[in-house]
Amino acid sequence: MVAALAEWVSMGEHGVYVWSAWGITAMFMLGLMLHARFERRLLLKHLKRVARRRATSPQQRGHYDDPKA
C-alpha cells in the first residue's frame, strides 16, 4: 500500500515535473477562486457600510445624496 503510493508519487522519476506542473495549475485556479470570493465579500462589506452610514447619520446624508453638497 505504502510502496504503491510511493511509486505513484514518484511517477517513475518524472514526479518532480508532473507535480510541479500540476501544483502551479492548482495554485492559480484555487487562487483565482478565492480571489473572486474575497473580492465579493469585501465589496459587499463596503457597500453595506456606505448604506448604514447613509441611514444612520443625518449629517452624512447630504454628502451622499445631494450632488451639490
Added chain:
Amino acid sequence: MWGLIHKLGSPKWFYYRSAALQPWCWGAAVVLLLVGSVWGLVFAPADYQQGNSFRIIYVHVPAAFLAQSVFVAMAISGFVFMVWKIKIADMAAAAMAPLGASMTFVALFSGAVWGVPTWGTWWIWDARLTSMLILLFLYIGVMSLRGAFSRRDSGARAASVLAMVGVINIPIIKYSVDWWYTLHQPASFTLTSRPAMPLEMWLPLLMMVVGFYGFFIALTLTRTRSEILRREANTRWVKALIEEIN
C-alpha cells in the same frame, strides 16, 4: 432575439438571472476537474514513450485552450462595448482578463516543465512558444492599460482596442505549429477528428478541457456580478439590494 440582447445588456437583469446559474456552473466545473484529475493522475495508463511525464498534458492543453479562448472572448466583448456601448460587455472583459493571463502563464510554465524530460530543454524560441509569450505580454498590456487612466471609460476603450488588435495573435498561435514546424508538435486534441491517443487517455483530457471551460464561465459570472454591483452602486436597485441583505 433583439429583446433578449437588450435584456442581456441590462446589468440588473443579468445580475438576477445569473444568480441561479452560478452555483451550477461552479458545481459542474469542480466535479469535472476533480474527476478528471484523479482519472488523469491515477487511472490513465503511462505513455509508452514519455512515461508518466505525459500526465502534464491534462493541465497544459486545457490551460492553453483557455489562454486563447479568453482572449478571443475579451476581443469580442471589446468589440460589443465599442460598437453598441453595452457596459456589461466591458465588465465581463475586465472580469476575465486575470484568468486569461494566469492560464497563459500556466500553459507556458507546464510546457517548460514538460520540455525538460521530453525535449531536453525548458525553452527555445519556437514559433508556438514565442507567440504564447507574446500573448502573455498582451494580457499584461490589456490589464495595465485598463488601470492606467483616471477615467474608467478611457481605460475601458483603450483595453478594448488593444484586445481587438491583439487578437490577430490567436490565429498565429493556432497555425504556428503548421507554418513553422520546429519543435512544438501539432494539435493532438481535436473534437473534429479521431483522437490521436487511446480512449483511456483521451477521456480524462476531454473532462479536463470541459472542466476548465466550466471554470472560466463560473469565474467570469461571479466576477462580472461583483463588477456590476461596484459600478452600479449608486443605482436604486443596488441600493435596495444592499438594504435587503444589511
